[in-house]
Amino acid sequence: MSYIDTSTIPNCKIEEKRFEWGExxxxxxPIFYLTSQSTSKLKNSIILxxxxxxxxxxxxxYNVLNNYDEFDKIESYEEEEDFNxxxxLALINFYINKNENLMxxxxxxxxxxxxxxxxxxFKEKITDNLYSVKNV
Incomplete structure (x- = not known):
């Protein structure tokens, strides 16, 4: 039996199975959202x-951009023409606030x-390269 837990973001598919001995x-x-929405690689990464x-x-x-460290700390970052x-930062703040109480x-x-x-x-599933901060 399987079902989708819609109380989590992303939603989660839960499959109930049994070992051959019955346990x-x-x-x-997790059912990840994988659709690209923006022509800006940075905005698209943030949306995803x-x-x-x-x-x-x-x-x-957010911290990297706020400290003007994008060229040093964002993997493979290339300056974008329409960078604002x-x-x-407002877009990131929107998502931070939106997800604050979501599990x-x-x-x-x-x-x-x-x-x-x-x-x-998730990064392996995305066909486009994402801008991300390497976790150390």
Missing amino acids: PYKIYS FGENNFKKQLLMI REEI APWEKYEIGLNEDDYFTY
Whole structure:
């Protein structure tokens, strides 16, 4: 049996299965939002992080941009023509506030994986390169 937990952002598919000896277990699979919306690679990255509730990545990008460190700390960052720092910071702030009280599947369920683990998986699923801050 499987169902979708819509109380988390991103939503989470939960599959209930049984080992061959009968013991039940569950598989938790976040359903990531993967649609590109902007021509700006930075804005698109922020939208994808915000829609998928990657709070840590949003906060790190916010701090990097606020400190004018984008060329040093954002992976493979290339200056964009339509870059507007205040607009980008406002977009990040919007998502930080939007997700503040929303729970992610990796926060709700104790499954041994955290935001960084899912973030690595998420980046592999995206066909476009994303701008992100390397987590140290």
